[in-house]
Amino acid sequence: MMAEDQNRLLTVEMREAFFTGLYKKAFSPVAHYVARRGGSLDEAKDIFQDTLVIYYEKVTSAETTNIVNEKAYLLGIAKKLWLQHYKADCKHQPLNNFDLEAIAEEQLSTDKILHYLETAGKRCMELLKAFYYDHLPVGKLATRFGYSGTHSATVAKYKCLEKVRETVKYNSLKYADFIE
Template sequence: MIAKDHHTLSRAGLREAFFIALYKKAFPGVARHIARMGGSFEEAQDIFQDTLVIYYEKVSSGPAETILHEQAYLLGIAKKLWLQRYKASIQNQPLDDFDIEVMPEEGPVTGKILHYLETAGKKCMELLKAYYYDHLPVTTVTKLFGYSGTHSATVAKYKCLEKVRETVKQNSLHYADFIE
């Protein structure tokens, strides 16, 4: 009976060590992402806790799937959970919390924004237009632009946005620079 309890304790100890190692490896990246997306440290901890539960269920159920980069895998889960939480919070926000202001179709402000979008290149402009202006679903964008899958299309969109962000950052621009 004592050997069985010792075996159980050692399993629990191994599991705890496993989670601590994952936490040390992956939590800083998750916390940075959540902070960049406007979340708090507590929200990052909540998201990461949920991420660990999902990951643990995945690795402990059935035949093992090979996961080459645990950090990247955990960050991907956390990003998806954060996006779901963000969408849910936006949907539950009352309309009177928004300031509705009609902006002119074209003008100096729109011209500035277009200039920085164009720095990303023609293909990026077309891709971002499909997502944000035409509101095409990711499956349609994937087929339209010839990507191998929806993940590839999403990554391409992210890279295009990063090009624009980097240009804006290099020019030390702020939100106020785009407002008349």
């Protein structure tokens, strides 16, 4: 065998060992990531193959790349590729795959809840939104809505909730009224 053929064979063997090592290090976390996000094993394999190609191109490029943790780097590439794949796949998903009745029922429930929240008044609605939806701490609620302290803001929030509860009681509404 000629020296050139031996070098080529050695290079092929080295590449195989390189890729096998990467598979052992990083395929399992990538497959778990894809599976947790609704992907199949075949999709995980495809994503990982693309990840390896990108990684190999990066490593063999003329640019010097300092990669500290190969596994984390590969997982990062795979996450980005999966997100791109998922976004592209969602755009092409037909509408008949969705449970339209469930979506309509959910919207009706939301509309009913909003209606009863609105009966408490605009200020209460804003206060409850800031606390529950925007996750504003009570101290910041007090400042934003002009209360003298956190205790006053807490009492105001409680009174707003009581207004909504009273409206629901007055109309003799039950939990089932919101989910039917």
